[in-house]
Amino acid sequence: MSLTLLAPLIGIALVDSFNPTIIAIQVLLLAAARPVARTLAYLAGVFTLNTAAGFLIVAGLGAVIQDLFANPGPVDYLIQLVLGVVLVAIGLIFRFQSDEQETRRLPGWLTGPVGAFMLGGIAILGELPTALPYLAGIEQITRARLDTAGNLLALGLYNFIYCLPLVGILALFLAVRQRVAPIFARINAWMKRLGPPITRIFLVGLGALLVLDALVFFAGGGAPL
Secondary structure, three states: OOHHHHHHHHHHHHHHHOOHHHHHHHHHHHOOOOHHHHHHHHHHHHHHHHHHHHHHHHOOOHHHHHHHHHOOOHHHHHHHHHHHHHHHHHHHHOOOOOOHHHHOOOOHHHHOHHHHHHHHHHHHHHHHHHOHHHHHHHHHHHHHOOOHHHHHHHHHHHHHHHOHHHHHHHHHHHHOHHHHHHHHHHHHHHHHHHHHHHHHHHHHHHHHHHHHHHHHHHHOOOOOO
């Protein structure tokens, strides 16, 4: 990689790294149980999904994915219908209670590092449609006409820089953990009180919207909401 690529790529990545949504989710994870393990898994999810999405775009699959979302077909809506039903079922069946005993009713993978990794991926997917700095960085990589290994290296460097604030916050948390413990305890108490009903409402609402959109498509002969 030449300096003409590295200089703008690093600059764009530094600007993009201060993402308030991604950072806010990490702060909430630091206030929850097993903060270090969950945060590391979340960080890995952010890095992996962002790098993978960037590679797909560089490889030319971005236009295919964009066309898929712009012109979905019956199979896409069938998948959406199944996903919506699953989300509604999770929201209604699992008991998102605030106390530790009830929380154990949730699958262990959902409340542990695997769930945090998935959360990182979901957060990145939610940010991609408005990720203008990342798209600008990808444009710089595309212009450089690198081979596959070079593209992966450039994307890896970008996302390493993108994750630096998350690493810094985790390091700061470990350094002053005892001093900020009361603050995070209050955040954790707030999450335990309001998190479960918010999670239930979000899952059921999102699932119902997906199901309704799919049903309207099939009932109307291909006309989504």
